[in-house]
Amino acid sequence: MRDTAAAPALSEALLDWYDRHARRMPWRVGPAARAAGLRPDPYAVWLSEIMLQQTTVAAVKSYFEAFTRRWPTVEALAAAEDADVMAAWAGLGYYARARNLLKCARVVVSDHGGAFPADHDALLKLPGIGPYTAAAISAIAFDIPATVVDGNVERVMARLHDEHTPLPAAKPILTEHARALTPAARPGDHAQAVMDLGATICTPKNPACGLCPWRPVCAAWGAGTAAELPKKTPKKAKPVRHGIAYLARRVDGAWLLETRPESGLLGGMLGWPGSDWVGLEDTPRPAPPIQAEWKTLGEEARHTFTHFHLRLALCTALVPMDRTPGRGTFVPAEEFRPADLPTLMRKAFDLARPR
């Protein structure tokens, strides 16, 4: 694809494909509703785009439905308790997104009268909204011809132009290619169409070029290089870290939990009291959070984070009613929901709970 004069024809072919193949999603306005002049709700667009950062459509769907059922408007979300939002986000990962989601909702209510700004630069100033999300909301919710570049778009552009420069160095080049294709009409549908194309046809492995509306103009198709693009600079191996967690159950069934610090790993989420996680296997253990007869479990909780593997040793104890914890708070059995825990802490619970 070298001829930029062909851009309008390319976008037209893509929109035609999109109208026939668009995936149904809870936050999308369907073709019939769009034809009737209905615009997407900016709150729904924003919420879905935050959830979709680094996360697949399949993982997001049920969370999006739960959030919009419980908090149907940005005003409702802004008024929510922090702990309720963090618990509802549990399992979705990248918990800074949930903290910024609440911050953003509160700024939109207090500084913008409850309406998301229809302006790329104003959106960019909001917590949790970066270049991708600002462009996505501009295009999808407000019909502004912003250029939306996510990992799908990068891959599609790398192949369309047979660009062999490795990411992330290639990002400005790929962004410029995407900008040249962005149409004045239906920019939101165009953006979603490129991302859908990347998610369903122009996939990382085994791209379905035979079904691609852009195959006739795709440079990588011509060169036979589609499957090896985009090139990426090699990533480094994940080290292993070790730690220990204390799971205390009081005789009345209450569990001893603490809210983790706002910043850092699993920030703001519930967790079991324990040690820091370090590179050495044999490290001094911190004092248990409460005096009891502690037993070490035979099995460790294993979990992989973005940049390290964790092996978490587990200690359990059954605690009499009259003890006071030095760390954490007992959560009564009827209030404790394992689903409110991030995945690592839920794995630890599943190994340690009485069976």
Add this chain to the structure above:
DNA sequence: AACACGGGGTA
């Protein structure tokens, strides 16, 4: 520019 930050899926 490099790093921190989860979880799910496939081979």
Add this chain to the structure above:
DNA sequence: TACCCAGTGTT
């Protein structure tokens, strides 16, 4: 088990 995928904020 190992590898792949994917935006924002901080430093």
